[in-house]
Amino acid sequence: MQYKWFIDLGSHSAKLYHLESVELVKYCLRSWKWIQHKYDCHTIYTQLKNLLNEFSVNEPILAMGTAALRNNTTLREHAEQACNKLSIPLKVITQQQEAELIRLACQHHGYSNDYTIIDAGGGSIQLIQPDQETLFYSYGLNYLTQQFNLSDKPENRNIKPCIDWLTSQLPKPIDSFIYTGGEKRYLEHLAVPLTKDKCAKSDFIKLANQLAPKTLEELRSLSPFDPEWMDGAIASNCLIVALLSNSSEDFFMANNLTIVDGLPLIDFANRL
Template sequence: MIIASIDLGSNSLSILIAKIDNHRIIPIFEKIYLIRLAQGIKENSLLHEDAKKRCLNVFKKIETLITKYNPDHILAVGTAALRNAIDGEIFSKSILKNFNIPIKIISGQNEANLTYLATINEFKKYNKNICMIDIGGASTEIVVGNSNSIFSKISLDIGTVNLTEEFINNDPPTKNELDQMEIKIKKILTKKIHFPFNKENIHLGIGVAGTLTTLKSIDLNIQKYDSKIIHGSKLNIKNLTKIKKKLCKMKIKDRIKLNGIDEKRADIIPTGSIILKLLMKELNLKSIYINDRGLRWGLIYNHIKTIN
């Protein structure tokens, strides 16, 4: 059985086409396209015309891939950008009409569940209480649990795209812009992060998605992204702090020159580093493992679970 899994996120559109063999996921094709669908949503709660065009152009490529690999099932979801936009449902219907790909807009809680499912399957060897952090373009999901159950789920309306658009107007960002952003994040974390247990019971942090993989790539000074190196690696807060300070002082054109940064992430990666550092401090995490197999993998793991 071949399955195509599509994650239409706020900053990226990712696809995984995989063969299922004895409950194992064997990737055939996998790619992440940076489309920034959340561009400008804060202004009027509508999807930006440029963002929609970028998205539809990538779906033309995905349509070709679907024709080539002819999957038995297509699993496709939309997250925060489509959730938050007034015209999110209308846009998802236009994708169905043009490409015959049905996009299901899922809640932040469901997004967290599916990403966590991928995480526990990919990190089975760590039989501990874990805290999963998924920093997206328009939201951040936090899940605490173990391989058997979820203890707590939190979805926060903070992401790399929406916070950058709200606070950063200069290149490089000013100290005041960064301070104001940190104040907002801290307020949200103080208000929203409450667990029915002691934080000391969190034994392991695992971070998902492009912000985390990019920061680790910078940490390792990797010129070309390599999932085999990044997936399962670890980033400590000391190195993260150095990277954050460096990124926040640099202009976008200089960040692009750094190994490990895609130029389409160069303007938002300082924001991602700030969110991650504040979360790690709040959760008492001295280091965090990197998972580059997030929601798109969770969709397939969930499908396998369902048919079983």
């Protein structure tokens, strides 16, 4: 079946895409936060149904789950039941498959194979290195946010310990890297200068320092997507600062690609 719509069910948000010609267009991002709130089959069914009705989705659609559904069997069962009621096939993919999809997406969009690709989600992190050896981390931005109180009041956030811990966990050295998943739009929205997707280390450190003392409400008011997308911004910033600390370069590349952008590039019906 040739799917025309895709919905990425992550640990923090749901993202809806439409395949137009050979490119995917993101229609919306919704921060449902299933893993933090009470949920059941009916709640998930209602949210999905309303989303599909809002955008008049009447063509074949595929739902894809990542770390949240991999790691929480109860949530996965509820999501499967909701998708079945809507006649939507749901595929829960592995970290290895996530890594392959984001690698294909970056390759397709012309990024050099010399870059390390960073795919950081709410529930897991993948580092795809130039030799195609991939490092898999079983924690993601949600864990960092909770473990280091990064969505708490600014004075209670343990930002430096988070950066120090990440620096010790990440490989050394890291050469040039690409940070995926909406980072480019985030930086552009906050007026950080980019040159052909390139963000200078000094400009990013300045941004991270500016955002660190802001309250959660202030952060949410700055979101380029829906407000709650910014709940993971401090954790994401910590990860990038740690990567830059281990990098031999004074810049990184930012793009808006996600694993879903890799789907049209493979025979996902057979390979996922």
